[in-house]
Amino acid sequence: MRVAIIGASGRMGRTLITAVSESENCTLGAAIEKEGSSLIGADAGEMAGIGKLGVTIVDSLAACIGDFDVLIDFTMPQLTLKNAELCAAHQKTMVVGTTGLTDDEKAVLYGFAKQTPIMFSANMSVGVNLTLKLLATAASILGDDYDVEVIEAHHRHKVDSPSGTALAMGEVLAKALNRDLKECAVYGREGQTGARTRKEIGFETIRAGDVVGEHSVWFATEGERIEIAHKASSRMTFAKGALRAAYWLADKEAGLYDMQDVLGLK
Numbered sequence: 001m002r003v004a005i006i007g008a009s010g011r012m013g014r015t016l017i018t019a020v021s022e023s024e025n026c027t028l029g030a031a032i033e034k035e036g037s038s039l040i041g042a043d044a045g046e047m048a049g050i051g052k053l054g055v056t057i058v059d060s061l062a063a064c065i066g067d068f069d070v071l072i073d074f075t076m077p078q079l080t081l082k083n084a085e086l087c088a089a090h091q092k093t094m095v096v097g098t099t100g101l102t103d104d105e106k107a108v109l110y111g112f113a114k115q116t117p118i119m120f121s122a123n124m125s126v127g128v129n130l131t132l133k134l135l136a137t138a139a140s141i142l143g144d145d146y147d148v149e150v151i152e153a154h155h156r157h158k159v160d161s162p163s164g165t166a167l168a169m170g171e172v173l174a175k176a177l178n179r180d181l182k183e184c185a186v187y188g189r190e191g192q193t194g195a196r197t198r199k200e201i202g203f204e205t206i207r208a209g210d211v212v213g214e215h216s217v218w219f220a221t222e223g224e225r226i227e228i229a230h231k232a233s234s235r236m237t238f239a240k241g242a243l244r245a246a247y248w249l250a251d252k253e254a255g256l257y258d259m260q261d262v263l264g265l266k
C-alpha cells in the first residue's frame, strides 16, 4: 500500500513519515507540503530526521495523485476538504485526522465519502477509542445523578478548542444520557455563571507547553467522584492508528467510517 502524507512537516506529518518507514505493510508514495515552503524538494525522510527515503517533498497533491493509494491528512479543515474533493474525483482512499471542522464542513466531507472510502476520527489511538466505550457505559449506569465535566489539555500550538476528542467524548456522553450536546454543552465558565444545572456537560480547556493530549471526564455527585482519563505521551499512538485505518480501508467500499469501525468496537 502506497501512502501519501499531506502536511508532511507538521507535528503529525513527521510522526506519520516515521511510522510508515517502520511499517511492513506500506511504503511512502508521496509527501506534500505548502506551496512556498522551504522544504519543497527536500527528502521526506531527511526532513523527518530518519535518513533518506528517496521521496521528495512536493507542493501539489494533484501532481502526485498517481503515486499513492491512500492519503493521510492531519492538517486543517479547509485544506482537508480540498484534498477530499480531489481524492473523491480520483477514487483515492482517505484517512482524516484533522479536527476543528464545523458542522457544515463535516457535511461536505461526508458528501465526498459517498464517492470514496473515508475514515474520519478525532483521535486514532486505541486507548481513546476504548475510553469512549467506557464513558458510554459509565454514563448510562450513573445517569442524571452525576455532574459530567470533560477536561482536556494540549500543547500551546493547538489551534482548535475544545479538542475534537473532547467533543467526541461529549457526543458519546450526551447520547448515553439521552441529551442533545448542542443544548447541554457549556464551554468554559467565567463571571456570575449561576449554579451548575444538573444536565449540562461542561468542557474545560488547558493549552500549555508540549502536552501531547490529555482527556479526563469527571462524574461527580454528593460524596464521590469517578474520573476516567486518557493520557497520550507520544504522537506515535495516533500515527499507528492512522496506518491501521489506512490498511483496514483498503478493501472497503465508498463510505464514511470511524476508528470504532476500524477497531471493531461498534
Ligand SMILES: NC(=O)C1=CN([C@@H]2O[C@H](COP(=O)(O)OP(=O)(O)OC[C@H]3O[C@@H](n4cnc5c(N)ncnc54)[C@H](OP(=O)(O)O)[C@@H]3O)[C@@H](O)[C@H]2O)C=CC1
Pocket (backbone or CB within 6 Å): 006, 007, 008, 009, 010, 011, 012, 013, 032, 033, 034, 035, 037, 074, 075, 076, 079, 096, 097, 098, 099, 100, 121, 122, 123, 124, 125, 164, 238
Ligand atoms: N485524529 C487524531 O488522532 C489527531 C488529530 N490531530 C489533528 O491534526 C491536525 C494537525 O495537527 P498538527 O500536526 O499538530 O499540526 P501542524 O500545524 O504541526 O501540521 C499541519 C501541517 O500542514 C501544513 N500545511 C498547511 N497548509 C498546507 C498546504 N496547503 N498543503 C500542504 N501542507 C500544508 C503546515 O505547514 P505550515 O506549518 O508551514 O503552515 C503544517 O506542516 C490538527 O487538526 C490536530 O487537531 C492531531 C493529532 C492526533
Ligand SMILES: O=C(O)C1=N[C@H](C(=O)O)C[C@H](O)C1
Pocket (backbone or CB within 6 Å): 099, 122, 123, 154, 158, 162, 163, 164, 165, 166, 212, 213, 214
Ligand atoms: O492537536 C493535537 O495535538 C491533537 N488533536 C486531536 C484532538 O483535537 O482531539 C487529538 C489529540 O488529542 C492530539
